[in-house]
Amino acid sequence: MPDTESKPWFYNPKVIAALVVGVLALVFAFQNTDQKHVTFLFWSWSMPLWIWLLVIFAAGVLVGSIFPWLRRRRG
Secondary structure, three states: OOOOOOOOHHHOHHHHHHHHHHHHHHHHHHHOOOEEEEEEOOEEEEEEHHHHHHHHHHHHHHHHHHOHHHOOOOO
């Protein structure tokens, strides 16, 4: 007889892995607080490294959500 009671969302291995990766990314970002200078085309910025790391991480999440067809499909 199948279990009709569903498990809470936080027992999902994908959620646990995402939380672990997120926490590790935050720890890594906040340990790198020195100022860094970035030049892109003709723009130039100087900010703490942790902000740059969070911006790149957010850009990766954004690209991953905009282009869902790049994910492997189950067949």
